[in-house]
Amino acid sequence: MTTSIVINAESGTARQHGAAALRDLIHTAAAKAGQPDVDVQMVAPAQLPRALAAAAQGSTEIWVGGGDGTLRSAAELAMKRDIVLGVLPLGTMNLLARDLNIPLEIENAVAALCASTVAAIDVGRVNQSLFLNKSALGLYPEMVVDRERRRRLFGLNKWPAMIRSAWRAVRRHRMMEITIDHHGQRSEILSPAIVVAVGSYEFNAGRLFNRSDLQSGELTIYVSHEKTWLGSASQLAKLFLGTLQNDPSLQVIKAHSLNIDFRRTKPVANDGEIDMLKGPIRYAVAPKALKVRIPVEPAAS
Structure with missing residues (x-):
């Protein structure tokens, strides 16, 4: 066939x-x-x-x-x-x-x-939209929006544009007033960045947003409580170094579903693609919803 x-x-x-x-x-x-x-x-x-x-x-x-x-x-x-x-x-x-x-x-x-086999993996939903790895609010979507602006206006390649946009977003350090509802608990939070991941990340040096379990049936919510741009810059450095899990200003929440509410329309980065959403937004995991091919043995690159 x-x-x-x-x-x-x-x-x-x-x-x-x-x-x-x-x-x-x-x-x-x-x-x-x-x-x-x-x-x-x-x-x-x-x-x-x-x-x-x-x-x-x-x-x-x-x-x-x-x-x-x-x-x-x-x-x-x-x-x-x-x-x-x-x-x-x-x-x-x-x-x-x-x-x-x-x-x-x-x-x-x-x-x-x-030479692969078929397995079913989890995916995430934010309202009706699909995401395969992560959905982010705050710093990351700000970086993506500014990166695309720089590429469009100045003809920059993706990574040079992203480096400049990351620096700008971190220095501006806009804080979000949000409310998170999960497990019957309601928390009002002031944060510069939130990432909702399908499964959980293994923080390894040089490997960003790496996951080993694609069938956990859970979402992991990473909430930054940094109050200064220097603190957020430090968190970004720890992300690249693979030590972010030890950061005391990082809150980690596990949930099958949750609601996040906020004022005004915000950019939300779903796997790097920007959607403009109004709060409240609902997140949920869809366990083993996507059938994919997985190599029997990882082949050498």
Whole structure:
């Protein structure tokens, strides 16, 4: 049976290789791994919803390569159609691919997916929107909004723009007045940053937002109680160093669902994609809702 592979033609890896070269690379890697019957489509972002729907029609699985928005759309479709999702690491951070132990080199990733098994993993919901790794309020969405502004106005690449935006957001250090309801408890909190994760993070040096358990059936809410920009800068440094779990100003909450209320509309970063939401917003975990391909053994990159 033919495996449909849909690639966001504007993803960083696709542009780096070039459409034709990447298509040939995937075909060659799949044939070498004993799966020569693949249909690789390089699709412009505006055409992705239609291409994904067409690829899923009558299929039991689709493989998808792209960034956060591409994977969210594909995951939503896979859950709706009850089909399997294969993840190719063609985005910037490739958080889901890393969590699934999929190699980051494209040839090895294809080989790993060809020799993989199927498992069901948890996903998160914020109101009706899906997120696969995290949903964030405060500093992180401020960084993302400013990063995209800088890329649009000044033509900066993603990481240089993000570094400048992170510095600006931390120095401004806007505090949020929010209310969190969970387990029948209501807490009023003043915080610069909140992250709601599907599962929980293992804080390791050089590995951001790393998860090992994708079937915990829980959300983990990380709440910063830092009151100064220097304190938040210190927390960011600890995040990169893998020592954030020891920070006394970080509150960790476990819940299956919760409500977060706030005044005014706020940007919320769902897997790096910005949604403008009004409070209150409701978070919930959907246990084992998404079927994905997981390598039998992590292949070397």
